[in-house]
Amino acid sequence: MSLTLLLVLALSVVIGLSLGVLGGGGSILTVPILVYVAGFEAKEAIAASLFVVGVTSAVSVISHARGGRxxxxxxxxxxxxGMAGAFVGGLLGGHIPGQILLIAFAIMMVATSVAMLRGRKKKNNDAAAPVKHELPLGRVLLDGAVVGLVTGLVGAGGGFLVVPALALLGGLPMSVAVGTSLVVIAMKSFAGLAGYLTTVQLDWGLTLGVTAAAIVGSLIGSKLAGKIPEAALRKAFGWFVLAMGTFVLIQQAPPGLQWPIAAGVAGLTAATAGICWFFISSCPLRNRGRRSTDVPSPA
Incomplete structure (x- = not known):
């Protein structure tokens, strides 16, 4: 077994850990790992990521279903x-140049990192919130199709798009929205995969190996979910995804634009931190600084 294969499998466990602990982020990691470590072509990596995330989500939903979530x-x-949109996205993705797909994926990574850094707002009565039984079917079908289209096209945008939509449209408590989202993610991932398989051939041996490792990671993650502070993990993972998205974007940009893009992202990050520090009273950066200065020094 080569060192590269061992590295791919080890990183695949991290994919599962992300799904198990955070309830999302699997596809955001899968595509870069398959492209830059395993050496997959962009379209093959996106198709394989749909299979990996679909199977892992289907396995993960079992524990949520047992818990009534x-x-x-x-x-x-x-x-x-979502399946209809994902299938169309998969069909379209098979005819779009790989570089464009990776650029779109990198943009999705940056957007996902922002959502992760912002975090999810939890209501105090979340667990006791009433669940709506009558859904606005037109809106649900439209949103589901759009989310599915994005997922099928670039192989990303799973839980971080589905969970808020379910919570808002279905009136679901956040814990139930996370569990239900795994059903949606599995369905639309397999539909997107079906669209891609009309034009893309997969290395099924490696894809199945990555899937098995991701499942192991998801089982470990489900055990750790209640023991590790989710907010800290989400923010750390968000910064990591932002760095990865920037890396992919720079790699796919024309040579003359690589440094301007890097400088632009760095400047935007610095500007955001500055605005947070000076203008937002609840800024985590400012609060962290206050906590460190408020601690009395030992005599």
Whole structure:
């Protein structure tokens, strides 16, 4: 077994850990790992990521279903719309140049990192929040199709798009939205994969190996989910995804634009931190600084 294969499998465990602990982020890691470590072509990596995330989500949903955190009717309705969009996205993705797909994927990574750094707002009565039984079907079908299209096209945008949509449209508590989203993610991932398989051939041996490692990681992650502070993990992972997205964007940019893009992202990050520090009273950076200065020094 080569060193590269061992590295790919080890990183695949991290994919599963992300899904198990954070409830998302699997596809955001899968595509860069397959492209830059395993040596897959862009389209093959996106198709393989859809399979990996689809199977891992399907396995992960079992524990959520046992805990009563899955609304099957809501998930199946949203997932059915997502499957249609994902299949179309997969068909389109097979005819779009790989460089454009990777640029779109990098933009999705940056958007996902922002969502992760912002975090999810939890309501105090989240666990006791009433669940709506009548869904706005037109809106659900439209949103499901759009989310599915994005997922099928670039192989990303799973839980971080589905969970908020389920919470808002279906009135689901956040914990139930996370469990239900796994049903949706599995359905639309397999539909997107079907679209890609019309034009893309996969290395099934390596794809199945990555999937198995990701499943192991997801099982470990589900055990760690309640023991590690989610907020800290989410922020750390968000910064990592931002760095990875910037790296992919720079790699795919024309040579003359690589340094301007890097400088632009660095400047935007610095500007955001400055705005947070000076203008937002609840800024984590400022609060962290206050906590460190408020601690009395030992006599």
């Amino acid at each position: 899955v609304m099957w009717r809501t998930g199946l309705i949203f997932g059915a719309a």
